[in-house]
Amino acid sequence: MKENKRLPDKTVERLSQYRRNLLTCVANGKTHIFSHEIANLLHITSVQVRRDIMLIGYSGTLRKGYDVQELIDLIGEIIDSQFGQRVAVIGVGNLGRALVSYFKGKRSKLLIVAAFDTNAEKVDRVYAGVHCYHYDQMAEIIKKENISIGIITVPASEAAKVAENLVISGIKGILNFTPSPVNVSPHVFLEEYDMITSLEKVAYFVKKNDM
Amino acid sequence: MKENKRLPDKTVERLSQYRRNLLTCVANGKTHIFSHEIANLLHITSVQVRRDIMLIGYSGTLRKGYDVQELIDLIGEIIDSQFGQRVAVIGVGNLGRALVSYFKGKRSKLLIVAAFDTNAEKVDRVYAGVHCYHYDQMAEIIKKENISIGIITVPASEAAKVAENLVISGIKGILNFTPSPVNVSPHVFLEEYDMITSLEKVAYFVKKNDM
Numbered sequence: 001m002k003e004n005k006r007l008p009d010k011t012v013e014r015l016s017q018y019r020r021n022l023l024t025c026v027a028n029g030k031t032h033i034f035s036h037e038i039a040n041l042l043h044i045t046s047v048q049v050r051r052d053i054m055l056i057g058y059s060g061t062l063r064k065g066y067d068v069q070e071l072i073d074l075i076g077e078i079i080d081s082q083f084g085q086r087v088a089v090i091g092v093g094n095l096g097r098a099l100v101s102y103f104k105g106k107r108s109k110l111l112i113v114a115a116f117d118t119n120a121e122k123v124d125r126v127y128a129g130v131h132c133y134h135y136d137q138m139a140e141i142i143k144k145e146n147i148s149i150g151i152i153t154v155p156a157s158e159a160a161k162v163a164e165n166l167v168i169s170g171i172k173g174i175l176n177f178t179p180s181p182v183n184v185s186p187h188v189f190l191e192e193y194d195m196i197t198s199l200e201k202v203a204y205f206v207k208k209n210d211m
Numbered sequence: 212m213k214e215n216k217r218l219p220d221k222t223v224e225r226l227s228q229y230r231r232n233l234l235t236c237v238a239n240g241k242t243h244i245f246s247h248e249i250a251n252l253l254h255i256t257s258v259q260v261r262r263d264i265m266l267i268g269y270s271g272t273l274r275k276g277y278d279v280q281e282l283i284d285l286i287g288e289i290i291d292s293q294f295g296q297r298v299a300v301i302g303v304g305n306l307g308r309a310l311v312s313y314f315k316g317k318r319s320k321l322l323i324v325a326a327f328d329t330n331a332e333k334v335d336r337v338y339a340g341v342h343c344y345h346y347d348q349m350a351e352i353i354k355k356e357n358i359s360i361g362i363i364t365v366p367a368s369e370a371a372k373v374a375e376n377l378v379i380s381g382i383k384g385i386l387n388f389t390p391s392p393v394n395v396s397p398h399v400f401l402e403e404y405d406m407i408t409s410l411e412k413v414a415y416f417v418k419k420n421d422m
Contacts, residue, residue, distance in 0.1 A: 006419050009412070016411040021392060041392050043401070079411055081418045087410070094309035099406060101305065106390070106407060110414055148417055151410070173417035175409055179317070181232060181252050189416040190254070193409050195310060196317060198386055198402050199298070199362070200227040200290055201220070203321055205400040206359055206384035207292045208217050 007055070012079060014052050017042055019075045025068050034065035080109040086147045088171075090162050091154035092117040092132050095177060099151060101128040113145050139169040149173040156180035218266070223290060225263050228253055230286045236279050245276035291320035297358045299382075301373050302365035303328040303343050306388060310362060312339040324356050350380040360384040367391035 007015075021041045025033055035053070039046040053059070053066065058074050060066035087103075089096045092115050103112050115132040117123060123134045133141050141147070150166040152159055156178045163182035166174055173189040176182050184190050218226075232252045236244055246264070250257040264270070264277065269285050271277035298314075300307050303326050314323050326343040328334060334345045344352050352358070361377040363370055367389045374393035377385055384400040387393050395401050 007415075012412050012415045013408055016408040017405070020390065020405055020407065024391065079415045081414065085414050085417065094305045094312065098305035098309055102390075102406060103410070107411070110410060149410070149413055172420060173413040175413050179231065179313070180235065187420065189413055189420060191409050191413050193404075193406075194228070194231055195313060195404075196231065196321075197224055197227040198404050199314070199321060199360070200318070201223050202360055202384040202386050202400055202402045203292065203296050204218075204223045204290045206296065209383060209398065209400060 007078070011052055011055065014042070014044070014048070015056070015075050015079055018049070018052070019072055019079075022068050022072045022075075026072065031068055032060075032064040032066065033068055033071075035060070037065070076109070080107075084109040084111060085149055086145055087112045087149045087151060088114045088116060088138075088142060088145075088147045089130070089151045089153060090116045090135070090138070090166070091152065091158075092119070092122045092127060093153060093155075096151075096153035097127055099153060099177075100130050104128045112151075114141050114147060116141075138165060142166075142169045142171060147171065149175065151175045151177065152182070153177050218289070222263055222266065225253070225255070225259070226267070226286050226290055229260070229263070230283055230290075233279050233283045233286075237283065242279055243271075243275040243277065244279055244282075246271070248276070287320070291318075295320040295322060296360055297356060298323045298360045298362060299325045299327060299349075299353060299356075299358045300341070300362045300364060301327045301346070301349070301377070302363065302369075303330070303333045303338060304364060304366075307362075307364040308338055310364060310388075311341050315339045323362075325352050325358060327352075349376060353377075353380045353382060358382065360386065362386045362388065363393070364388050 018038055035049040036046040038049045056074060056078055058071060087110060089099055089112055100112055100115060112130050115127060115130050116135045116138050117132055118135045122132050125132050150171045152162050154162050159176060159178040159180040159182050163174060163184055167184050167188055174184060176192040179194050181192055229249055246260040247257040249260045267285060267289055269282060298321060300310055300323055311323055311326060323341050326338060326341050327346045327349050328343055329346045333343050336343050361382045363373050365373050370387060370389040370391040370393050374385060374395055378395050378399055385395060387403040390405050392403055
């Protein structure tokens with residue numbers, strides 16, 4: 001694959017999911033894996049798996065499948081940044097705290113280095129190794145700490161204002177976990193996730209299975 | 212659309228997202244909306260929006276677009292269950308608590324009615340109106356409360372065991388929020404979400420924009 005070619009959204013998502021599963025394989029002492037095994041883990045087809053992995057220029061052997069560690073390293077070269085990326089969490093409620101603990105130590109190239117909140121009881125506390133600053137210091141800390149990605153976990157009513165301030169502060173990517181969609185300028189990459197959508201999807205298929 | 216036809220995964224996801232945005236429109240006093248406005252909110256094409264909405268048998272007018280309330284009601288008829296569905300959260304850590312507060316009052320047809328944990332300090336406490344039971348009572352409460360969907364928010368190392376127990380307890384759909392993929396029998400609908408995948412996607416496109 002040409003280094004500068006931009007992969008489709010869904011391919012990046014799947015590569016991330018492949019790596020997640022491959023890391024579990026390594027932890028379990030598994031050194032090789034077949035495309036149909038990856039496919040089963042992710043509930044997709046093995047054709048899809050082979051197509052994605054061919055797209056990043058890798059192939060396994062018929063007899064043993066893919067080398068797990070080689071594939072992990074290759075996915076890392078493609079989706080990670082060489083020098084790592086620094087992330088801030090805005091809003092240290094239950095969800096913000098869950099995220100900070102969840103990401104801790106999971107990816108060496110993607111570090112949560114700051115949290116922000118307006119609540120005086122939270123400011124200057126440390127959550128899972130991450131310092132919480134006052135929201136008013138956001139622009140300053142983002143610059144100083146070279147933060148490029150912001151995760152929004154504030155109450156929905158504050159989401160638009162926070163997104164706007166993140167853009168003004170020079171952030172390059174936003175992950176919005178609030179139920180309120182936000183708008184950002186086109187040069188900032190935005191990903192939004194609403195937990196209700198996942199739950200509604202499960203509910204729909206449970207209903208359909210019952211019919 | 213034939214009532215019994217099962218919509219594709221991604222269509223159900225988008226219908227849920229349309230409704231989420233339409234509910235915000237209603238709250239803002241907006242009565243009609245065009246497909247390109249919905250498309251902009253969700254960062255997809257208006258062709259996609261029109262195709263999905265045609266698929267559920269609805270159409271707007273050229274001059275005013277879609278009637279917001281009618282479309283909300285129709286999406287509800289399609290994705291909600293007539294008598295509602297009852298949900299349990301397993302694992303009352305930060306993420307479990309975030310979910311319980313987040314869903315509270317958001318959807319009338321999808322109710323979190325119980326939480327489970329093994330920690331004695333959490334058992335018999337009430338979180339955002341939801342009673343937390345001991346994990347050992349799970350099978351009994353799922354039956355008694357007629358719960359059909361389980362959300363897993365336990366530590367990753369416990370995920371497989373919890374999924375297995377949920378299936379044994381008669382659950383019909385599982386939403387797994389842990390980083391550890393689980394396996395369930397094919398008659399149970401499984402949706403897995405890993406927050407790292409969303410973050411890695413943002414990180415990848417931020418890197419690509421920088422190149």
